[in-house]
Amino acid sequence: MARVYNWQIGREMSYWYPESRPQKQFAAVFDTNKCIACQTCTLACKTTWTSGKGQEYMLWNNVESKPYGFYPLAWDLKLLEMLNGGKWNGKAYEGQTIFESAPAGERVLGWRPEQQDYAYPNCGEDDCAGQVDHGAGIAMPHMNWFFYLARICNHCTYPGCLASCPRGSIYKRPEDGIVLVDQSRCRGYQECVRGCPYKKVFYNAMTGTSEKCIACFPKIEQGIQPQCFVNCIGKIRLAGFISRPEKAIPDNPIDYLVHIRKVALPLFPQFGLEPNIYYIPPIHVPFSFTRQLFGPGTDEAVKTYRNASNDPDLSSLLCLFGSSEMVMPRWKRQGDTAIGLDEKGKPLVSVPRTEPVHIRPARDPLYQITRTNCP
Numbered sequence: 550m551a552r553v554y555n556w557q558i559g560r561e562m563s564y565w566y567p568e569s570r571p572q573k574q575f576a577a578v579f580d581t582n583k584c585i586a587c588q589t590c591t592l593a594c595k596t597t598w599t600s601g602k603g604q605e606y607m608l609w610n611n612v613e614s615k616p617y618g619f620y621p622l623a624w625d626l627k628l629l630e631m632l633n634g635g636k637w638n639g640k641a642y643e644g645q646t647i648f649e650s651a652p653a654g655e656r657v658l659g660w661r662p663e664q665q666d667y668a669y670p671n672c673g674e675d676d677c678a679g680q681v682d683h684g685a686g687i688a689m690p691h692m693n694w695f696f697y698l699a700r701i702c703n704h705c706t707y708p709g710c711l712a713s714c715p716r717g718s719i720y721k722r723p724e725d726g727i728v729l730v731d732q733s734r735c736r737g738y739q740e741c742v743r744g745c746p747y748k749k750v751f752y753n754a755m756t757g758t759s760e761k762c763i764a765c766f767p768k769i770e771q772g773i774q775p776q777c778f779v780n781c782i783g784k785i786r787l788a789g790f791i792s793r794p795e796k797a798i799p800d801n802p803i804d805y806l807v808h809i810r811k812v813a814l815p816l817f818p819q820f821g822l823e824p825n826i827y828y829i830p831p832i833h834v835p836f837s838f839t840r841q842l843f844g845p846g847t848d849e850a851v852k853t854y855r856n857a858s859n860d861p862d863l864s865s866l867l868c869l870f871g872s873s874e875m876v877m878p879r880w881k882r883q884g885d886t887a888i889g890l891d892e893k894g895k896p897l898v899s900v901p902r903t904e905p906v907h908i909r910p911a912r913d914p915l916y917q918i919t920r921t922n923c924p
């Protein structure tokens with residue numbers, strides 16, 4: 550085991566391979582507050598990459614309702630129970646990661662789901678925490694809650710799948726940090742399925758190999774965001790590249806949200822993989838729940854997000870989500886307009902921070918009609 554630095558848990562940790570960061574790291578921010586669970590992302594991925602034989606049950610992208618939704622069943626609960634807790638001391642995690650708590654002779658603390666665990670992708674959908682009394686559903690504020698968690702492979706800095714593969718079939722691309730399974734090397738041992746705590750590697754019984762989200766790398770290579778991003782109805786997603794915290798660049802949108810404003814957080818950082826999909830936590834969910842999912846930065850992230858309407862820079866950048874199919878490695882704000890830029894600073898898209906409102910006259914002389922303007 551090597552010693553590597555994981556900034557998300559604020560300390561060094563043990564990992565199977567020495568630290569080797571890519572030239573650029575693919576990353577993304579998902580705003581959980583905007584997801585409507587329409588599953589368009591799921592279908593955009595399914596119809597693009599997993600419509601073949603043996604892939605029927607595969608959802609490289611899935612959206613689950615928390616607290617009771619899981620795909621596969623209880624993926625997170627099971628590992629949390631195996632890890633047996635673990636405390637944070639400020640920004641540093643004092644518990645053990647899945648690499649540090651691996652049983653003797655194994656590389657990762659993991660488990661392999663049963664076939665049945667994949668049978669209910671919509672389990673717990675729209676189920677809220679606690680009992681809703683008759684009529685309480687339409688009362689504001691809701692006293693009970695749920696939220697939607699969209700998930701893809703995190704293209705982790707320290708992937709559990711890669712560490713657990715005995716054949717060395719999984720690799721992290723040096724040019725963009727995307728994690729892939731080499732189909733010609735894989736022999737289907739499924740150690741990666743066992744070792745990925747997010748359960749984002751799937752075994753294909755028809756090909757006898759494991760498969761996973763490829764971050765639509767053919768699109769990323771052309772500067773275009775992945776399928777699940779560009780098809781997202783709620784415009785909750787923004788793809789890009791992330792720097793190390795000490796090298797954060799303010800006009801890199803992902804760096805700005807993750808490192809500078811700290812409004813987007815990793816999913817289960819305590820697992821120790823340094824995952825690269827970051828989440829703006831839901832603002833209506835008790836911190837006792839969201840802290841477990843997103844770590845100790847949750848309270849501050851929610852406070853910052855709640856104040857976004859008084860924060861021109863942050864609210865401008867949030868308007869760039871879902872505004873272009875192109876990856877926007879840079880951005881700037883000009884007055885009340887957010888502008889997404891390419892690497893050389895050329896504008897790709899501009900979006901007003903405040904949506905203009907046009908109220909049409911009630912009487913239209915051209916068409917000789919009377920309209921009802923609903924406020």
Ligand code: SF4
Nearest residue numbers: 702703705709710745
């Ligand atoms: S989320 Fe899972 S499959 Fe994706 S890189 Fe991390 S460990 Fe591997």
Ligand code: SF4
Nearest residue numbers: 584587588590781783
């Ligand atoms: S397409 Fe977007 S809004 Fe719809 S479920 Fe997926 S992430 Fe949520």
